[in-house]
Amino acid sequence: xxAKFDSTDMEGELHYCLQQQKSYAExxxxxxxxxxxxxxxxxxxxxxxxxxxxxxxxxxxxxxxSRHETLLAEIITATDDINSSxxxxxxxxxxxxxxxDMSMYFGAKNRLVPQPLGVIGLIVPWNFPIxxxxxxxxxxxxxxxxxxxxxxxxxxxxxxxxxxxxPQYFEPEKLQxxxxxxxxxxxxxxxxxxxxxxxxxxxxGKKVMAAAAENLTxxxxxxxxxxxxxxxxxxxxxxxxxxIMFVKQFNAGQICTNIDYLFVHKSQKDSFIQAVIKWVExxxxxxxxxxxxxxxxxxxxxxxxxxxxxxxxxxxTVINLNNQQADASTRKFPLTLIFxxxxxxxxxxxxxxxxxxxxxxxxxPEEVVSYINQRDRPLAFYPFSQNxxxxxxxxxxxxxxxxxxxxxxxxxxxxxxPFGGVGASGMGHYHGYEGFLNFSKMRPVFxxxxxxxxxxxxPPYGNFADRVLxxxxxxKS
Numbered sequence: 001x002x003a004k005f006d007s008t009d010m011e012g013e014l015h016y017c018l019q020q021q022k023s024y025a026e027x028x029x030x031x032x033x034x035x036x037x038x039x040x041x042x043x044x045x046x047x048x049x050x051x052x053x054x055x056x057x058x059x060x061x062x063x064x065x066s067r068h069e070t071l072l073a074e075i076i077t078a079t080d081d082i083n084s085s086x087x088x089x090x091x092x093x094x095x096x097x098x099x100x101d102m103s104m105y106f107g108a109k110n111r112l113v114p115q116p117l118g119v120i121g122l123i124v125p126w127n128f129p130i131x132x133x134x135x136x137x138x139x140x141x142x143x144x145x146x147x148x149x150x151x152x153x154x155x156x157x158x159x160x161x162x163x164x165x166x167p168q169y170f171e172p173e174k175l176q177x178x179x180x181x182x183x184x185x186x187x188x189x190x191x192x193x194x195x196x197x198x199x200x201x202x203x204x205g206k207k208v209m210a211a212a213a214e215n216l217t218x219x220x221x222x223x224x225x226x227x228x229x230x231x232x233x234x235x236x237x238x239x240x241x242x243x244i245m246f247v248k249q250f251n252a253g254q255i256c257t258n259i260d261y262l263f264v265h266k267s268q269k270d271s272f273i274q275a276v277i278k279w280v281e282x283x284x285x286x287x288x289x290x291x292x293x294x295x296x297x298x299x300x301x302x303x304x305x306x307x308x309x310x311x312x313x314x315x316x317t318v319i320n321l322n323n324q325q326a327d328a329s330t331r332k333f334p335l336t337l338i339f340x341x342x343x344x345x346x347x348x349x350x351x352x353x354x355x356x357x358x359x360x361x362x363x364x365p366e367e368v369v370s371y372i373n374q375r376d377r378p379l380a381f382y383p384f385s386q387n388x389x390x391x392x393x394x395x396x397x398x399x400x401x402x403x404x405x406x407x408x409x410x411x412x413x414x415x416x417x418p419f420g421g422v423g424a425s426g427m428g429h430y431h432g433y434e435g436f437l438n439f440s441k442m443r444p445v446f447x448x449x450x451x452x453x454x455x456x457x458x459p460p461y462g463n464f465a466d467r468v469l470x471x472x473x474x475x476k477s
Contacts, residue, residue: 010178011187014148017176018191021119021146024173030115031144033089039141040089042169043134044082050165051075054130057157061126063294063331069251070130077413078134084415084432085142092142092436098444103472107449114440116144118194123185123208125200126154126296127254132199133162137175139435145195146174150188153180154296186211193217195439199256200224201351202376202424220428220438223421224351226260227378229408230368230394231272232385233265240384241275244357247408249284249335252293253355254300257380257401259408260351261358263368269361273319273337280321280335287322287332295331295354304333304354311338311345365390369397376424377401382408401425 031039047054058074059065098110120140124133129151140147151159159179166177178184185204189196189211198208199222212219231240244259264272284292295301305326312318322334336356341348347358362368372378381400385391391405401421404411412419418434420426430438457465 010181010184014178014184014187014191017148017172018119018193021148021173021176025116025118025146033093036093036141036144037086037089039170039174040082040086040138043137043141044079046165046169047075047079047082047130047134050161053161054158057161058130058155060157061129061155062296064290064292066251066291066293068291069293073251074128074130078131078138081135081415081431082138085138085436088433088436089142092433093144104453105446105448106453107451109447109449111445111447113443113445114143114436115443117439117441119146119148120439121188121191121193121196122147122149123188123196123198123200124149124151124155126152127251127256129155129158136197136430136435139430140439142436143439145439148176148178148188148191148193150178150184151180153182155180190214195220197428197430198222205426220430221421221426222256222419222428222430223379223424223426224256224353225376225378225421225425226351227257227380227382227400228261228263228368228372228398229259229382230263230362230365230384231265231268232383232387232390233268235384235386235406237268237271237275241272241279243384243407244382245276245279245283245335248357249292249355250409252295252333254293254296254353255409256351256353257409257412258353259357259382260378261360263360263362263371266361266363269339269359272359276337277321284322284335287324287334288327288330292332295333298328298331300354301326301328301331301333304352304356307346307352307354308336308338308356311341311347314342314345316341316345316347365393369394372398377422379421379425380404380408380411399423 055067055070055075058070059067093114096112098112100108100110122133122136122140124136133149137147156179159177162177163179166175178188189208192215195218196208196212197220198205202223202225205221205223209219209221229244231237244262247258295304308318317339319337320334321336324334326333333355338347338356338358341358343349347356352358377399379401381394381398381403383391383394384406395403399422402411402419411417416432418429419431420429428438429435457468
């Protein structure tokens with residue numbers, strides 16, 4: 001039974017929920033594979049039973065969110081992730097055998113036992129809330145944990161829907177959802193979770209990590225940053241443009257792994273512009289169409305407007321690819337290219353997170369590597385080339401969270417590949433087996449045999465101990 005709290009006592013409610021889940025986890029013990037599978041099936045049932053309501057809730061939160069984008073990037077992807085966890089659950093939870101140092105521990109056994117951490121806190125952003133919520137819960141539940149989830153202030157309709165639906169499928173001791181009504185995120189971050197996962201901006205990620213550090217709570221941070229791409233001049237320009245612009249317009253560019261800036265060979269600058277204009281005329285001729293997603297809120301919309309104005313006022317070349325003005329009433333923002341940017345411009349120093357593509361020209365691959373490596377390590381990197389040697393050069397010299405070769409974004413949708421950042425773009429991984437590991441304690445267990453040779457090395461140490469240790473010292477050298 002859920003305790004009753006004053007509407008202003010959110011901190012008290014959060015603490016109560018945490019203690020409720022921790023107490024239940026202690027009382028219940030480790031969940032069986034059958035129980036975990038049932039929880040995963042319930043996650044999938046929520047999506048399948050309420051697909052249209054979920055799609056509409058996200059649409060209302062955005063103002064306008066392409067139905068097809070929600071189906072592709074949220075509903076289908078999340079369902080696939082859950083199916084993958086169900087399929088691999090037995091293999092992931094299997095106790096692993098490890099080798100024993102037989103020279104000193106003859107007859108003993110080593111085992112690595114996957115066990116749940118306990119209660120996991122998840123702070124989920126607004127840009128792909130269904131996908132991120134359910135794929136993270138997929139890993140959390142596969143590992144046998146309980147979960148508390150805080151949704152974004154920009155996911156109010158979705159939060160209201162899930163707060164209504166979740167009790168139909170899960171007891172509060174297993175899963176609870178919290179809406180951001182003001183100050184909830186701060187209080188949530190300060191809870192003594194057994195693990196805390198945050199997805200969002202680097203600035204907020206630092207605050208979350210600092211709050212978690214007070215409890216020595218381990219964190220997984222999925223941040224963002226400025227993810228680059230580069231086109232080899234020998235690669236099909238038309239194909240590169242097709243793939244880059246599809247990703248750039250998807251969700252109006254509001255994706256943490258979207259291409260933030262692109263390197264085009266200086267000999268192809270004009271050809272690139274013409275190819276992009278041609279692609280936009282064919283695929284996104286009118287930003288007022290329902291298939292083109294709105295910017296999430298007024299603050300984000302104004303930030304994009306100011307970003308373009310700032311760049312233009314400082315000498316950048318701005319190309320409005322739709323020849324339509326940004327519309328504050330619908331928060332529709334045109335696809336935009338920006339050339340000749342500098343570090344003095346906002347576009348160069350912060351994540352764009354919108355349908356704006358900063359384009360830089362280059363002559364040699366070394367210039368690309370040098371530019372990227374002088375900045376924070378990105379969440380993703382996208383080289384376009386058929387030259388294996390060049391691809392390997394880029395991968396070996398540019399560190400990023402993940403890589404898609406000859407495309408963008410889609411490494412994130414591979415459930416058997418871990419997803420995560422590095423450095424300023426984050427820490428920790430989830431998806432697939434790595435997600436299971438992230439929310440598990442891989443517990444080492446040593447089983448001593450009935451006979452132990454260590455008794456011969458007990459003090460007082462004499463000639464026998466000297467001979468044994470001398471033998472082992474030379475044997476190991």
